[in-house]
Amino acid sequence: THPANDDSTAWDFYPGDTLNVVYAVGCGRWATNELKDSPERRELLRANLDWAQKAYNGEDSNGNGVLDDWEDQDGDGELDRYILPSPPPSPRLHIEVDAGKAVLYWDNSPEDFEDPISRKKDFEGYRIYARRKTSGIDKQWTLLGQIDKINDIGFNSGLDVLRIKDEFGNPSYTIFGPDTFYYKFENTGILNGWPDKNVFSVTSYDTGDPATGLVSLESSTLENRTAVVAGQAPVEPGEEWVTGVYPNPYHAHAAWDGLGVRERMIWFYGLPPKATIRIFTIAGELIKTIDHDADTYNG
Structure with missing residues (x-):
């Protein structure tokens, strides 16, 4: 036939x-x-x-x-049917943390994605989300920001508002490991330590197809979700030591605390190479003494 x-x-x-x-x-x-x-x-x-x-x-x-x-999209020589429209994939995400902030970097790989049905590069923009670690996997995400292309769709913020730029204001990039990143977003005002352990995600979405009634499709927040703990960055040689601990005081079984033994933690920062740490109850009872030695520490 x-x-x-x-x-x-x-x-x-x-x-x-x-x-x-x-x-x-x-x-x-x-x-x-x-x-x-x-x-x-x-x-x-x-x-x-x-x-x-x-x-x-x-x-x-x-x-x-x-x-x-x-x-023949996949080059297998066979006619593949039942292909549905698909959103662009989420970008590769890298996060750097410091005291009170998390800095998100992501690449531009979704911008070259071709929809399997329309055969068009219909990428439109990015959305930045955050939620608490103790929230449900797919619930309680907060939209921190959104950027999109300048066209007749959406807010028309332009992608340059979060694009990494050099000292002359020209588009630039940052490299972490083998990956190159072109966008940057800072989330500030985060409390250090467990009370504000956050999960971040950057998604991408397409233009949709108004002519056929297809709404804009967005990638999943689960694709690149990354949990981070804000805290003091490592002290460089010659800089002043800033020593501290968080959360302080520590409340066991708090809503933000982890469920497993490996997730219930107290974080110390800015420790000198050798130090003695003493942990007390609120009543002043000594319950733990730790001798810290950077040469043998493997935690």
Whole structure:
């Protein structure tokens, strides 16, 4: 069985041929409160059926029933169907912490993502989120910021507002390990230590497709979520020692405290190479003495 013409509206059948028929059930929500047929309601139904057809076509973007050379996205020589629209992936994320702040860096890899259905690079912008470590995995995220391209969609902030720049104001980058990062966002006012252990995530989202009713799609906050603890940065040689501890006082079983033994911690910072640490109850009872030696410390 094969199409008899270019637009696949006619097919040739020969003895012994088989035809695989695929059905889709399309639904259209009410466009108004009136329980009757309307052009608006039929338009919603047509849009949904159109997406069902596009999903079934998959790599067969022109719908001719065969895999043309330029349609083979994964290069396997086979026609893959049931491909749905997809948001750009989340960027690679790196976080540096200091006293009272977390600095987020991310790359620009989502900007080159091509939607598997439209075959367009429809990246629109980034969103920066944070939540407490003790929150649910996918709940209580707070939107800290959002940037998007300058076009006829969204807020039109421009991506340059968070782009890393050199001393002359030109676009630049920062390298951590093998990765290069082009954007930077500082979250300040974070309490040091466990009480404000935060989880951060940067997502990317696309333009959507207003013509077909497809809303903007956003990557998952779980893709690059990273937990950090704000605290004093290591002291460089010659700098003044700033020694401290957090949380102080420590309250066992507090809402922000970890659940496992490895997560219930007291953090010391700015310790000299050798030090004696004494831990007391609020009543003044000595409960622990620790001899700190940087040469043998492996915690």
